[in-house]
Amino acid sequence: MRKTFILAITLLMAAGLALAQCPMGQGKGDGPKGGAMMGQGGMMGGGDQGMGMGRGQWWENPEVAKNLGLTAEQTEKIDQLALKHRKDMVKLEADMKIARMEYQDIMEGNATDSEIRKKSGEMKSLMNKLHDAKTEHLLELRKVLTADQQKKLKAEHRGMRRQMNNNPDCPNK
Numbered sequence: 001m002r003k004t005f006i007l008a009i010t011l012l013m014a015a016g017l018a019l020a021q022c023p024m025g026q027g028k029g030d031g032p033k034g035g036a037m038m039g040q041g042g043m044m045g046g047g048d049q050g051m052g053m054g055r056g057q058w059w060e061n062p063e064v065a066k067n068l069g070l071t072a073e074q075t076e077k078i079d080q081l082a083l084k085h086r087k088d089m090v091k092l093e094a095d096m097k098i099a100r101m102e103y104q105d106i107m108e109g110n111a112t113d114s115e116i117r118k119k120s121g122e123m124k125s126l127m128n129k130l131h132d133a134k135t136e137h138l139l140e141l142r143k144v145l146t147a148d149q150q151k152k153l154k155a156e157h158r159g160m161r162r163q164m165n166n167n168p169d170c171p172n173k
């Protein structure tokens with residue numbers, strides 16, 4: 001019974017993650033979009049990909065960059081922040097994945113209640129670190145853009161949301 005319960009929880013978490021990967025205005029199989037300022041976590045939240053060209057960064061999309069009036073200096077600074085953020089997130093997400101594996105192992109074993117609570121606490125701490133990293137990234141990105149650019153970016157984001165909501169290939173509406 002316990003193994004069935006753990007398997008069900010794991011499958012529900014995996015399904016939730018899969019649904020969260022719907023591309024922003026893209027068809028099936030194009031991979032997740034909606035990156036550093038356009039997707040997960042809001043206007044300038046987490047994620048490491050976005051609408052655009054090249055590596056999929058929104059600020060590399062000539063149309064978006066022109067609409068926002070991004071300078072070369074701003075683009076370079078955003079690129080540096082995004083690289084640092086992606087590196088930080090890879091480390092934190094790997095730590096979280098390991099913690100989940102360890103949690104599953106102790107749940108299937110003969111761990112004591114206190115051992116399970118301790119591992120659960122470690123996972124909560126890692127989730128908080130992930131959230132904090134995304135928030136700090138958001139705040140750093142906001143410092144790079146002017147108030148007017150932030151307003152325009154929010155408008156771009158609303159347009160992408162509408163596009164996603166009208167996309168029949170996207171189950172996450």
